[in-house]
Amino acid sequence: MKPLGSHASAELFFSIVCGSEHRCPDQLKEVSYRFIGKCGGLPLATICIAGLLASQTDNSELWHHLQKCLCSNLSTSPTLEEMLKEVLNLSYSCLPHYLKTCLLYLAMYPEGFTMWKVDLLKQWISEGFITAKEEKEVEEIADSYFYELVNKGMIQPEQINHNDEVLSCTLHHTVRDLIMYKSKEENFITSIDYSKAITGNSNMVRRLSLHFSSAKYATKPSGVILSQSRSLFFFGLLRCLPSDVEFKLLRVLILDFWGNQYGHTSLNLTRICSLVHLRYLKISCDIIVELPAQMRGLQYMETLEINARLSAVPLDIIHLPSLLHLSLRDETNLPDGIGRIRSLRTLQYFDLGNNTEDNVLSLGGLMNLQYLHLTYSTVQSDEHLKRNMVALASSVIKLVNLKSVILAPGALSTAIYHDVLSSVYSPPVFLQGLQKLDLLPPICMFSSFPKDIGAVRKLCYLNLVVRELRRNDIDSITGLPALTVLSLYVRQPPAESIIFNNGAFPALKYFKYMCGVLCLAFQEGALPNVHRLKLGFNARKGQQYDVLLAGIQHLVNLKKIDGIIGAAEGAEEPDRSAAESAFKDTIHKHSRFPSYVNVKRVDWVEEENEPRTEVNSSSSKCHEILQEQRGVNETEEDTKQFADSGVTNQIMQMSPQHMDLCAADTKLTMPSNNRMSFPEKLHDNIAAEAVSFSCTTSSGSSPKSSSAPSSHHSLPETYTWDPEGSPWSRALSPPTPRNTSAPQSAMHPMLSPEDHISRAEGTWSTAYFHPLPLPPSAISQVKATLSNQPAPKVEMSLVAGQWEKRKLIGSGTFGDVYEATNRHTGALCAVKAISIPNDSRSAESLKQLDQEIKLLSQFKHENIVQYYGSETIEGHLYIYMEYVHLGSINKYIQQHCGAITESIVGNFTHHILRGLAFLHGQNIMHRDIKGANMLIDGNGVVKLADFGTAKHCYYVIQSNFCKRMGTPIVARQA
Structure with missing residues (x-):
C-alpha cells in the first residue's frame, strides 16, 4: 500500500486520539507530529500508535517517554518495514497482560484465516482468559477486550454490520509474525505447518495448532509432550489427527477437515468423553460424525458446534449442566426434552418439522435462551405445522431473555403458502429485550402488518413478509x-x-x-x-x-x-x-x-x-x-x-x-474490452470429432491417479479417534510441481483474441465455447470414444433396462462409476452404482444421494452434467448421467504436457461461472466447487458435477451462507 501523505497521516492520527486536531491539547501537538513522522505514512503503524495514546491524553509525560523509546530503537534511516515492526513491538509491549494473552491466542489460526468474533470470545472464555468483574458477565468483558484490540490496531475488522458491530477480523501479516514470535518466546502456542518449520517449543506444548492442509502425508514431531495441552486446532487430513490419549487437560478442540479423506467417510468420536475438561468443541467437515451414545461425562462442556452430518444426537445431551451454545446442522433431529438444558443461551437449529409438539412446548423451559434459530425443513401436514406454531407461541412468551428469533423454512422445504403465522401468533410485545426478528416466507407471511411490533423498543433488525400493506400501517x-x-x-x-x-x-x-x-x-x-x-x-x-x-x-x-x-x-x-x-x-x-x-x-x-x-x-x-x-x-x-x-x-x-x-452484492466483472482469447490452432482431429455430450466421472480421484481415480473401499471406512494409537507414521512430502516451462506446441499454441463474450440481460453468448488444448494421451481416446457417437436423448420413463453396463471408469465414496451403452442408440452414459446398505450409519449417505438425484433431475444446462434418470435393482441404486470423457480439471492439469495459459484458465473460469449463475438463478448452492467436481468434454466445455452437498434455498439463512462447505482450505491458499 502506498504510504499516506503528511496531511492524511495527521488526520488519521488525530481522529483516533481525540477526534480531530483542534481538540488535541496544545502541549501534545508537537510530540504528536513526531509520532506521525516516525510512522512513515504507514496506516497500520499510525493506527497502532494512535490507539496506544488515545486513552492517555492527560499524561504528557507518558507520551514523551514512548516517543523517546520509539526513537532510540530505530536506526538513523530505518526502512518502512523496520518502522512498522518497531511500532508494533512497542504497541504490543504496552498492552495489559490480559490483552496480550487474548491476542497471542489468534496465532492458533492459519495465516490469512478469517476469524469470527463470536468464536474468539467463546474460545477465550473456555480457555479461562476472561474473569468476571462485579456485575459484568464474562461475555461482556470478552467483547470489550476484542474491541480494545481493534481500537489499538492489533486486529483488523473485516465485516461490520449496520450497528457498527465487528463480525469478523483478520491479522495483518506483520502483526501475525510478531505474535508468532512472541508465542514461541513464551511457549504459549506451538504451531506446526506441514510446509513450514515448527513454530514454538518442541517439548512441553501448552496449545497445539496443526495445519496439514491437503498434505497427503504427515509425521508427528518428535519430542512433543501433549499432556499439558489446553487447546488443539486441527486443519487438514483426517488420518493425520493425533491421538487423544495425551490430551488430559484439553479445554478447546477444533477439528476442520474437508475434501478427499482417502477413504474415510466417518469420524468416530465415541471416546471423546475421556476429555473431562473439554469446554469447547467445534467440528467442521464433510463426512459423518459419530458421537458417543452418552455425553453426560462432559460436565464442563459450554459450546457444542458441529457443522457436519451426525449419525445420531446422544439422547443424554439434555443433561449437560454447563452447555451454553448448541449449534448443529439444520435437519438434525434433536432428542425430546431439549427444554431441560436450562443453561442454554444459543440454539441453532430447531426444526419445527422434525420435532414433536411436546418438544416444541419444552422450549419454554429455556429461560436463559438468547438466540433461537428455527427452521421447517420437512413438509408435514398443515395441521402438524399449525399445532407446532401454536406450541411455539406459548413457549416463546416465556423466554424473557430472548434477543434474536429467526424463523424460516429449511433449505429443502417445499413452499407452504398458508398464513399460519398470522392466525395463531402475533409478535410478542412482552419481549422487550428482542433485538432481531427475522420472519421469512413461506410459513412466515402475515395477512396484514403486525402493528404490535412497534412495542418492541430495542428491535434493531426486522425482516417481514406481508400480504397487504395499507398506507398508514x-x-x-x-x-x-x-x-x-x-x-x-x-x-x-x-x-x-x-x-x-x-x-x-x-x-x-x-x-x-x-x-x-x-x-x-x-x-x-x-x-x-x-x-x-x-x-x-x-x-x-x-x-x-x-x-x-x-x-x-x-x-x-x-x-x-x-x-x-x-x-x-x-x-x-x-x-x-x-x-x-x-x-x-x-x-x-x-x-x-x-x-x-x-x-x-x-x-x-x-x-x-x-x-x-x-x-x-x-x-x-x-x-x-x-x-x-x-x-x-x-x-x-x-x-x-x-x-x-x-x-x-x-x-x-x-x-x-x-x-x-453478508457484506455486499456480488458482481461478475467482465474484462474492460469484453473479449476473450482463443487458440489460433486446434488439433484438426479433435475439432472434427468433438461432440457435445462426452463426459466421465470426476469424484474422488487421487492427485496421482491416471485414467481412473484412486479406489475407495466398497463399504464406508470409519476413522476412529482412538486413545490407543495414532496414525502418525507417514513421511512428509510436498506435492510434485507440474511443468510450467514446456515449449509451445500444436496442442498448446499462443492464444489470441478472436471473438467476444457478450452478456445481455443476464445471458451469455455461446461464442466462447471451443475445444481446449488437450494432452497427447487424450487425443486417441477422444477419437476412439467420441467418433460417430450419437448424442443421447433419454426419456425418463424408459430408463429401466435400456443401459448396458461396461467398463469401470472410477470409484467414489458411495460406489463405483461405469461406462454404459444405450441398448437402442449406442450412446454412452456414466452410471453410478451404489449398494443400498440397511444400517443407521449409512442413512445420511443415502440422504445425500437422494439430495443429489432430486437436484440433478431439475437441471438442463450445458455447464451442468446432465442427469438421465435412476433406478433401483436388487438392492442397488443406479444413477445415469452424461458421459464426460476427459474427466476432471484436476486430471486435465495433471496430464497437460505444457503450461496452462492464462487464457485457458479464463475460459475455465467463465464456463464455471456460467454454470454457477444458472444454479444460483435456480436458488441452488453447490457448496463443493473444486477441480475434481469440474469436468471437461471434448469441446472444452466445463461442466459442474457432484451435487451431494448442494442445497436448494428458499432463502439464505445467515449461518448457512457463512457455513464452510466443500474444500475451503483450497480457497484460503488461493
Missing part, C-alpha cells in the same frame, strides 16, 4: 429508536403511496422494499440516517411512470441505491426499459446520484395477483431473498466507496445471532 414502527435494518416484502401492490413522515425511522441505515408496484413518498426529515436503499418492482405492459419515489431528495445521508426490476405478466423488453429509465430519472433528482445507479433485472418480483405457477413463484421469491442476503451488510470499505464490491469471503460457520447479512 408502517406508522406503528416508524418510532422504533434502535431499528437500523428493515426489509419488507409486500405481496399485494398497495392501492396508494406508502408515506414516510418527518422523523420516521431515526436510526434506520438500510431499507429494502420489494413489491410489484413501487410507490413510496419521503417527507423532509424522514429516514435521516439511511444510507442504502434496495428497491424492487415489476415493469408493466404499457405503463406510464409518474411518481416512483417522491421526495427522495430528502434522504440527505443516502449513499447507495440498488434497483431490482422484474416483469409482470405480458411485459416486454420496451416495458422493462421504460421502467428502468423512469427509475433512474427519479434517482437522479437526488444530488448524490447524478449519473450512476445500480439496476439489476430479474424475471419477476413476486406479487400475488399475478397468474404465476407455484414453482415460478418460489423461484422468484428465493432469488429476491438470496440477493438480499448477499446485500445487506456492508464492509467499511464498501460504505466508503458507495458501490458494490466483488468480495469473496472464506465460507465458514458462525452463529446467526452475530451475523445480520
Whole structure:
C-alpha cells in the first residue's frame, strides 16, 4: 500500500486520539507530529500508535517517554518495514497482560484465516482468559477486550454490520509474525505447518495448532509432550489427527477437515468423553460424525458446534449442566426434552418439522435462551405445522431473555403458502429485550402488518413478509429508536403511496422494499440516517411512470441505491426499459446520484395477483431473498466507496445471532474490452470429432491417479479417534510441481483474441465455447470414444433396462462409476452404482444421494452434467448421467504436457461461472466447487458435477451462507 501523505497521516492520527486536531491539547501537538513522522505514512503503524495514546491524553509525560523509546530503537534511516515492526513491538509491549494473552491466542489460526468474533470470545472464555468483574458477565468483558484490540490496531475488522458491530477480523501479516514470535518466546502456542518449520517449543506444548492442509502425508514431531495441552486446532487430513490419549487437560478442540479423506467417510468420536475438561468443541467437515451414545461425562462442556452430518444426537445431551451454545446442522433431529438444558443461551437449529409438539412446548423451559434459530425443513401436514406454531407461541412468551428469533423454512422445504403465522401468533410485545426478528416466507407471511411490533423498543433488525400493506400501517414502527435494518416484502401492490413522515425511522441505515408496484413518498426529515436503499418492482405492459419515489431528495445521508426490476405478466423488453429509465430519472433528482445507479433485472418480483405457477413463484421469491442476503451488510470499505464490491469471503460457520447479512452484492466483472482469447490452432482431429455430450466421472480421484481415480473401499471406512494409537507414521512430502516451462506446441499454441463474450440481460453468448488444448494421451481416446457417437436423448420413463453396463471408469465414496451403452442408440452414459446398505450409519449417505438425484433431475444446462434418470435393482441404486470423457480439471492439469495459459484458465473460469449463475438463478448452492467436481468434454466445455452437498434455498439463512462447505482450505491458499 502506498504510504499516506503528511496531511492524511495527521488526520488519521488525530481522529483516533481525540477526534480531530483542534481538540488535541496544545502541549501534545508537537510530540504528536513526531509520532506521525516516525510512522512513515504507514496506516497500520499510525493506527497502532494512535490507539496506544488515545486513552492517555492527560499524561504528557507518558507520551514523551514512548516517543523517546520509539526513537532510540530505530536506526538513523530505518526502512518502512523496520518502522512498522518497531511500532508494533512497542504497541504490543504496552498492552495489559490480559490483552496480550487474548491476542497471542489468534496465532492458533492459519495465516490469512478469517476469524469470527463470536468464536474468539467463546474460545477465550473456555480457555479461562476472561474473569468476571462485579456485575459484568464474562461475555461482556470478552467483547470489550476484542474491541480494545481493534481500537489499538492489533486486529483488523473485516465485516461490520449496520450497528457498527465487528463480525469478523483478520491479522495483518506483520502483526501475525510478531505474535508468532512472541508465542514461541513464551511457549504459549506451538504451531506446526506441514510446509513450514515448527513454530514454538518442541517439548512441553501448552496449545497445539496443526495445519496439514491437503498434505497427503504427515509425521508427528518428535519430542512433543501433549499432556499439558489446553487447546488443539486441527486443519487438514483426517488420518493425520493425533491421538487423544495425551490430551488430559484439553479445554478447546477444533477439528476442520474437508475434501478427499482417502477413504474415510466417518469420524468416530465415541471416546471423546475421556476429555473431562473439554469446554469447547467445534467440528467442521464433510463426512459423518459419530458421537458417543452418552455425553453426560462432559460436565464442563459450554459450546457444542458441529457443522457436519451426525449419525445420531446422544439422547443424554439434555443433561449437560454447563452447555451454553448448541449449534448443529439444520435437519438434525434433536432428542425430546431439549427444554431441560436450562443453561442454554444459543440454539441453532430447531426444526419445527422434525420435532414433536411436546418438544416444541419444552422450549419454554429455556429461560436463559438468547438466540433461537428455527427452521421447517420437512413438509408435514398443515395441521402438524399449525399445532407446532401454536406450541411455539406459548413457549416463546416465556423466554424473557430472548434477543434474536429467526424463523424460516429449511433449505429443502417445499413452499407452504398458508398464513399460519398470522392466525395463531402475533409478535410478542412482552419481549422487550428482542433485538432481531427475522420472519421469512413461506410459513412466515402475515395477512396484514403486525402493528404490535412497534412495542418492541430495542428491535434493531426486522425482516417481514406481508400480504397487504395499507398506507398508514408502517406508522406503528416508524418510532422504533434502535431499528437500523428493515426489509419488507409486500405481496399485494398497495392501492396508494406508502408515506414516510418527518422523523420516521431515526436510526434506520438500510431499507429494502420489494413489491410489484413501487410507490413510496419521503417527507423532509424522514429516514435521516439511511444510507442504502434496495428497491424492487415489476415493469408493466404499457405503463406510464409518474411518481416512483417522491421526495427522495430528502434522504440527505443516502449513499447507495440498488434497483431490482422484474416483469409482470405480458411485459416486454420496451416495458422493462421504460421502467428502468423512469427509475433512474427519479434517482437522479437526488444530488448524490447524478449519473450512476445500480439496476439489476430479474424475471419477476413476486406479487400475488399475478397468474404465476407455484414453482415460478418460489423461484422468484428465493432469488429476491438470496440477493438480499448477499446485500445487506456492508464492509467499511464498501460504505466508503458507495458501490458494490466483488468480495469473496472464506465460507465458514458462525452463529446467526452475530451475523445480520453478508457484506455486499456480488458482481461478475467482465474484462474492460469484453473479449476473450482463443487458440489460433486446434488439433484438426479433435475439432472434427468433438461432440457435445462426452463426459466421465470426476469424484474422488487421487492427485496421482491416471485414467481412473484412486479406489475407495466398497463399504464406508470409519476413522476412529482412538486413545490407543495414532496414525502418525507417514513421511512428509510436498506435492510434485507440474511443468510450467514446456515449449509451445500444436496442442498448446499462443492464444489470441478472436471473438467476444457478450452478456445481455443476464445471458451469455455461446461464442466462447471451443475445444481446449488437450494432452497427447487424450487425443486417441477422444477419437476412439467420441467418433460417430450419437448424442443421447433419454426419456425418463424408459430408463429401466435400456443401459448396458461396461467398463469401470472410477470409484467414489458411495460406489463405483461405469461406462454404459444405450441398448437402442449406442450412446454412452456414466452410471453410478451404489449398494443400498440397511444400517443407521449409512442413512445420511443415502440422504445425500437422494439430495443429489432430486437436484440433478431439475437441471438442463450445458455447464451442468446432465442427469438421465435412476433406478433401483436388487438392492442397488443406479444413477445415469452424461458421459464426460476427459474427466476432471484436476486430471486435465495433471496430464497437460505444457503450461496452462492464462487464457485457458479464463475460459475455465467463465464456463464455471456460467454454470454457477444458472444454479444460483435456480436458488441452488453447490457448496463443493473444486477441480475434481469440474469436468471437461471434448469441446472444452466445463461442466459442474457432484451435487451431494448442494442445497436448494428458499432463502439464505445467515449461518448457512457463512457455513464452510466443500474444500475451503483450497480457497484460503488461493
